[in-house]
Amino acid sequence: ALGPTQPPTHPLATAPVGAPPFSVDGFVKEFIHELNTNQGVALSRSSVNDQYLALASTVKNYLMARWLETGRKTRDAKVKAVGYLSAEYLLGRQLGNALLATDLNDIAKKGLELCGLDLVTLRNQEVEPGLGNGGLGRLAACFIDSLATMDVPCIGYGIRYEYGIFRQTFVDGRQVEQPDTWLALGSPWEFPHPEASVQVNFGGRTETYTDADGTERTRWVPEWNVLGVPYNYMVPGYLNGRVNTLRLWSAQATKAFDLAIFNAGDYAQAVRAQTFAENISKVLYPEDSTPQGKELRLQQQYFFVACSLRDFIENELEDDFDLHDLDQRIIFQLNDTHPVIAVPELMRILMDEKGFSWDEAWEVTSKCFAYTCHTLLPEALEVWSTDLLGRLLPRHLEIIYAINEQFLAEVREAYPGDELRARRMSIIAEFPERGVRMAYLSTYAATKVNGVAALHSQLLRDKVLPDFSELWPDKFTNVTNGVTPRRFVKMANPKLSELINDTIGAGWVTDLERLKELEPFAEDPEFRERFAEAKAWNKRRLTQVLRNRDGIDLPDGHLLDVMVKRLHEYKRQSLKLLHIVSLYEQVLSGKLTVDQVTPRTVVFGAKAAPGYKMAKDTIHLINKVAEVVNADPKLEGRLKVAFPANYNVTLAEKLIPAADLSEQISLAGMEASGTGNMKCALNGALTIGTDDGANVEIRELVGDKHFFLFGMSEPEVADLGAKGYSPGAYYEGNAQLKAAIDLILSGHFSGGDQHLFDSVVYNLLHSDRFMALADFQSYVDAQARVEERYADRDAWTRSAILNVARTGFFSSDRSMRDYIQRIWHTQPML
Numbered sequence: 001a002l003g004p005t006q007p008p009t010h011p012l013a014t015a016p017v018g019a020p021p022f023s024v025d026g027f028v029k030e031f032i033h034e035l036n037t038n039q040g041v042a043l044s045r046s047s048v049n050d051q052y053l054a055l056a057s058t059v060k061n062y063l064m065a066r067w068l069e070t071g072r073k074t075r076d077a078k079v080k081a082v083g084y085l086s087a088e089y090l091l092g093r094q095l096g097n098a099l100l101a102t103d104l105n106d107i108a109k110k111g112l113e114l115c116g117l118d119l120v121t122l123r124n125q126e127v128e129p130g131l132g133n134g135g136l137g138r139l140a141a142c143f144i145d146s147l148a149t150m151d152v153p154c155i156g157y158g159i160r161y162e163y164g165i166f167r168q169t170f171v172d173g174r175q176v177e178q179p180d181t182w183l184a185l186g187s188p189w190e191f192p193h194p195e196a197s198v199q200v201n202f203g204g205r206t207e208t209y210t211d212a213d214g215t216e217r218t219r220w221v222p223e224w225n226v227l228g229v230p231y232n233y234m235v236p237g238y239l240n241g242r243v244n245t246l247r248l249w250s251a252q253a254t255k256a257f258d259l260a261i262f263n264a265g266d267y268a269q270a271v272r273a274q275t276f277a278e279n280i281s282k283v284l285y286p287e288d289s290t291p292q293g294k295e296l297r298l299q300q301q302y303f304f305v306a307c308s309l310r311d312f313i314e315n316e317l318e319d320d321f322d323l324h325d326l327d328q329r330i331i332f333q334l335n336d337t338h339p340v341i342a343v344p345e346l347m348r349i350l351m352d353e354k355g356f357s358w359d360e361a362w363e364v365t366s367k368c369f370a371y372t373c374h375t376l377l378p379e380a381l382e383v384w385s386t387d388l389l390g391r392l393l394p395r396h397l398e399i400i401y402a403i404n405e406q407f408l409a410e411v412r413e414a415y416p417g418d419e420l421r422a423r424r425m426s427i428i429a430e431f432p433e434r435g436v437r438m439a440y441l442s443t444y445a446a447t448k449v450n451g452v453a454a455l456h457s458q459l460l461r462d463k464v465l466p467d468f469s470e471l472w473p474d475k476f477t478n479v480t481n482g483v484t485p486r487r488f489v490k491m492a493n494p495k496l497s498e499l500i501n502d503t504i505g506a507g508w509v510t511d512l513e514r515l516k517e518l519e520p521f522a523e524d525p526e527f528r529e530r531f532a533e534a535k536a537w538n539k540r541r542l543t544q545v546l547r548n549r550d551g552i553d554l555p556d557g558h559l560l561d562v563m564v565k566r567l568h569e570y571k572r573q574s575l576k577l578l579h580i581v582s583l584y585e586q587v588l589s590g591k592l593t594v595d596q597v598t599p600r601t602v603v604f605g606a607k608a609a610p611g612y613k614m615a616k617d618t619i620h621l622i623n624k625v626a627e628v629v630n631a632d633p634k635l636e637g638r639l640k641v642a643f644p645a646n647y648n649v650t651l652a653e654k655l656i657p658a659a660d661l662s663e664q665i666s667l668a669g670m671e672a673s674g675t676g677n678m679k680c681a682l683n684g685a686l687t688i689g690t691d692d693g694a695n696v697e698i699r700e701l702v703g704d705k706h707f708f709l710f711g712m713s714e715p716e717v718a719d720l721g722a723k724g725y726s727p728g729a730y731y732e733g734n735a736q737l738k739a740a741i742d743l744i745l746s747g748h749f750s751g752g753d754q755h756l757f758d759s760v761v762y763n764l765l766h767s768d769r770f771m772a773l774a775d776f777q778s779y780v781d782a783q784a785r786v787e788e789r790y791a792d793r794d795a796w797t798r799s800a801i802l803n804v805a806r807t808g809f810f811s812s813d814r815s816m817r818d819y820i821q822r823i824w825h826t827q828p829m830l
């Protein structure tokens with residue numbers, strides 16, 4: 001039971017909490033109080049970490065009243081909420097965002113100064129929670145920010161990994177992974193509630209029995225269980241008083257020590273049981289765009305989903321709530337297939353625990369979920385072997401089989417006699433082993449299925465799920481991704497934000513389409529000058545960051561050419577690399593004089609999945625090319641390659657605002673959307689890109705003149721694939737390409753070792769699944785157009801301004817509006 005045992009009589013006991021006074025004095029008082037009472041130190045004896053933790057507590061105190069009020073208001077209103085189910089949230093640092101949401105920046109800065117402290121130093125003390133891999137996890141973080149800002153009730157559900165995405169280091173140019181100990185110095189943003197833990201069962205068997213009414217029923221007799229401990233995080237809306245909740249689950253052993261084993265004297269065995277349970281939320285799988293078919297991963301998925309459904313049903317709904325109406329109070333958004341085990345879990349709860357019939361349970365379940373697909377790569381679609389599923393979740397497997405039977409009956413009814421189609425569409429795959437196709441299960445169960453950019457949604461319908469979209473055309477929709485303008489413009493780019501505020505007012509932060517009003521200012525020389533000055537300031541800031549963080553020196557006055565994203569063959573970092581090597585080779589061989597080379601620094605940021613050999617070899621090659629190119633005096637410093645290790649949200653916030661050129665060069669038809677492309681454009685970088693993912697929409701909006709398009713289109717890629725692609729022909733037929741590849745093969749970047757990079761080079765020459773060689777010439781030509789535009793600095797700045805002015809569409813607020821209208825049918829609480 002929640003609440004006091006006696007009715008409270010003290011007048012303060014039920015009064016709403018108040019925030020500390022919104023003044024420098026009020027702030028300082030609160031800060032010193034937190035430092036003394038939470039950290040137990042005097043200011044004079046406090047470490048930077050103490051000061052950071054006290055500052056975090058102070059800011060939390062300002063948010064607290066709003067958080068409690070949001071919870072009360074939402075529960076009282078009994079409105080439909082969004083349950084965002086995501087195995088990843090790549091949140092980035094919290095302090096800056098909390099200061100922004102509360103408008104406390106200036107007050108905090110002044111208050112700390114009066115204490116002899118520097119806000120920036122304290123902000124830099126924060127270790128970001130890296131609880132995600134890349135785009136998918138960062139998207140979830142942007143979405144919950146937007147929902148809070150738009151006053152939409154949402155609970156984000158996920159996993160509190162003890163170790164997030166690994167810390168990347170380079171040893172002799174090779175990636176070496178270190179554990180991410182983000183919790184080591186304290187975690188001031190979370191509120192653990194061990195008393196509200198949820199039990200999650202695994203294993204065992206099912207049995208049938210006859211209940212008191214004489215009905216045949218099934219129940220699960222599990223073999224083992226763990227506890228899910230909720231950790232609540234505040235998700236503050238921007239200056240609107242709403243604070244939603246992100247609830248992340250941490251696994252714990254049900255009993256700290258199994259007393260029986262302990263008493264029998266097997267201490268080690270008792271501790272092992274605990275370790276086994278806690279392993280479930282120990283570490284984030286560092287996979288991106290390829291699933292890990294590992295048992296522990298399935299445990300993680302079921303673990304957080306079971307906790308979340310239980311939590312919503314038992315704690316967020318009234319005690320007497322009729323679960324037949326569940327869809328009126330929640331829509332669970334499945335962020336990819338990772339949480340789709342929630343579908344059989346809800347069926348199980350309703351049937352086995354709440355006494356629903358199958359039909360009643362399906363009627364409810366089939367209205368409570370929607371599914372977002374984030375990929376087109378066939379190998380990235382999750383398939384769980386029925387062996388493993390049956391062992392870990394026997395009741396769920398039974399339910400999945402029954403769902404499939406019902407589904408196939410519908411298919412057969414729609415296409416009588418078309419047995420081939422039924423087999424093709426079956427949720428259960430028979431080859432290479434019996435497995436559950438999680439994307440099919442998601443698609444069948446969901447009210448709506450969406451892709452993440454217009455092209456992606458089209459290809460999803462036509463190529464990944466054609467039978468499904470034929471059967472249920474209305475189920476499919478598109479919501480183009482977006483990014484939060486709070487973190488990625490307002491916070492990350494203070495000088496540009498100031499300029500925009502001065503020019504069109506401050507409304508753009510929550511209404512990003514208003515950036516359109518900047519368009520006429522592209523023709524205003526004074527505006528252009530201030531715009532260019534903001535970019536220069538961002539570059540100076542980045543220069544400092546990279547010097548301190550990585551010991552990297554950025555030369556002045558270079559075109560800053562940025563490729564930041566996970567390392568994956570389909571994203572084609574190798575194509576960018578071939579361009580660099582080619583520029584260099586042309587100088588070495590005298591085809592270009594050095595003064596014909598546009599001064600350019602290429603910055604890479606990329607982590608490779610630890611088990612992805614080709615990706616790691618590519619990182620090695622980039623680093624070795626960087627070593628040689630950066631040291632070669634023949635280039636007179638006009639070409640530089642910088643590869644800071646451990647690219648993360650914190651670095652992105654410094655790098656992206658400084659970028660001139662945004663590299664979005666995936667093979668057309670491979671990148672579902674991209675979101676870095678949006679962040680770069682919104683910060684005034686020009687894109688060089690293929691017609692892929694959301695690039696298509698960026699180009700349409702900014703106009704061909706202000707976007708450097710290259711490469712094959714998706715249909716051209718499909719044609720070439722069908723005809724038979726042979727990369728060797730491109731190598732033989734293109735002298736510039738051949739010279740670049742031959743320079744790598746000569747050992748020039750490997751101290752004479754002619755075989756060090758065989759894996760990367762021979763893969764390109766003999767397989768090149770992502771057709772880098774086919775797009776090489778077109779890419780090089782587009783780079784020449786980039787250089788030409790950059791030579792006319794004024795024209796470049798004009799294009800950059802138009803990129804900012806025309807990409808307001810890519811706010812995640814707009815994405816959320818689209819989800820609300822097309823998928824969720826929820827209401828903002830006004």
Ligand code: CJB
Pocket residue numbers: 133134135136137139287288289290374375380452481671672673674675693
């Ligand atoms: N994506 O980050 C991931 N991980 C996956 O496992 C599959 C896809 C990315 O999701 C982003 C958000 O939708 C997309 O912008 C990006 O294209 C996609 O690769």
